Amino acid sequence: MGRTVIPIGPYHPLQEEPEFFTLTVEGETVVDIDVRIGYNHRGIEKLSESKTFENSTFVVERICGICSTSHPFAYTRAVEDIFPMEVPVRAKYIRTIIAEAERIHSHLLWLGLAGHFLGYNTVYMWAWKLREEILDVMEILSGNRNNYAMFKPGGVRRDIKKEDIPVCLKKIDSILPTLDMLKKAVLDDPVLHARLKGVGVLTYQEAIEFSALGPTSRASGVARDVRKDSPYGAYREMEWEMIVTGNGDVFDKAVIRILEMFESVKILKYCLNRLPEGEIDANIEDVPPGEGIGHIEAPRGETFHFVKSDGTNRPLRHKVRAPTFMNLPTYKATVKGETISDATIILAAIDPCYCCTERLAVKDTKGKMLYDGTDLVRLSREKTERLKRRMGIR
Amino acid sequence: MSLKLKALLKSPWVFHLSTGSCNNCDIEILDCLTPRFDIERFGMLLAGSIKHADVLLVTGSCNRMSVERMKELWEQVPKPCLVVAVGTCTASRGIFKDSYNCPVPLDKIIPVDVYIPGCPPKPEAIIAGVVKLIEKVGSGND
């Protein structure tokens, strides 16, 4: 059978960020896939070397809008690891609160987009409506919906006011019924089972091989979570579960994200209820020469920062590794052999974040173009519709 | 005002173009479409293809690779087309001014009609920006 090359991107409605995929297909089946990134590369690692240790926090915050806690968190931990030193307990709790709230909003965002790709626009709207409540909590706690500017090496920049806590707890409680409904809607829906089970499987061995991270690895049965493996912040203090499933398909990746939100709510409520008194900043002065590594569990997996200091007030080298950098290459294992209509959701299932990947970091083809991004989303939706008809669901 | 422009302002379809942004502005633009803000009430719709678009929403700090694509897209877009620069990055490149991969600011590449500053601008600010654009073009003080 003849082979056809389908270009996707760099600008198409499949994802809000630019990236360029080339799918090679035989009939309906994808036989090869390649990606060209670099549309988001901004040279953050170099920029960070020209900023002071404190100012770099703001630069890394702008690596990614969805992970605007993860990067400062990992970065501040890397700077603190140069000493090495511990931050005050209250600061640890505040950091944990912000990080978990971010996890909920990131997972809701993904759930909405995944629903959108599958033709479940109701899920998209519900999930994003819920997300607003979490963003409100963020606004109360930090003063901004995104880019919170809460972190600094040695502690946090801003305290949580006592009178804000009940308001936040109420908001968090208010999302639980809808979250529960969404969970049931996804887990018990026969169409979604038929549509997503066994699609885009990443096996246990492949997850090890690619060093996959976060929900992508946990869906394949690799119990890997920095919060458990090397506890930081306040995660040691409370009981919570690491969600691990074994099938490695898109369905399991969705299940993990949904169940993780409930764990995050649990952690968030624990921390808000038991926020200890005390200092919020260790007031560090000069950073000694040396090297530091900070790694934390971002919504998509482990974020890793490496900072090298030569005793001046600027980092000599700052290396950023976002989780998608390790997760994205798994497309080599998951997309091949699947149909074009499933390619969209498989690529979306790792929750790719290109601005992170390239931190430092509708092509007009002259030839015949078969599908563009819109068509791919349409194909994906049509498949859902076909399944619905076959199963006798309206 | 030409008929084309008048029709455009009635229900502007927007195409969203990210030129190496941090995703925040892009997410806030998507946020405008979701229930709390619901910009579709005013007839604004996110278009899937540049060829259906009346307004170009640009985010990000114009990195080398995406600028090439942006120029191509700017040639393809049916004129008249209005350009809205969302976020501080598009206005001045913000903290990315000295980055080796972000050489030229947006308005040196394509003409910009409205700037919406903020990092990221809140959805309310984006809506207000688009309203200002409509007022500006509608009153003819171009």
Next chain:
Amino acid sequence: MTREEVLLDFTSRFNDDIIDYYDKSGSRLYVTIKPESIVGIGTYLFRNMGARFNIASATDLPPNIEILYHFIVEDVNLIISLRVFLDRENPVVDSLAREIEACNWIEREMSELLGITFTGHPDPRRLLLADNWPECVYPLRQDYEEWDESADRTRGI
């Protein structure tokens, strides 16, 4: 295995390859090794000790270029960073990507941003920089200077 057993196993097995050894804290270990033994040690860590490949970070430290390969042994919460020094004029090292798939992208990235040659890399294409970026200009080197004459750096916030 406990942390001590991991350390003992590692140091006794690669005694000849290790130049220097720095036990920074409970969960951080920096080991300077000979550049030619990186593939052997890296593969052993990954395959036999069940370590996960975190990332590699290269730094320009004239007259050398230093690469740190970070591996984490999750069971004992230990990050082992293998340090190799390369000659800055001609930085060449064997590619780990043939053995460990996870090293593929980062080696591509290091070779374009710092100009390190990885011999035997399966896919040595450009990853991040634009196609019109000039050859032999490496942005993360200390002596990088602006090459683009059209660049406008006059405006800031």
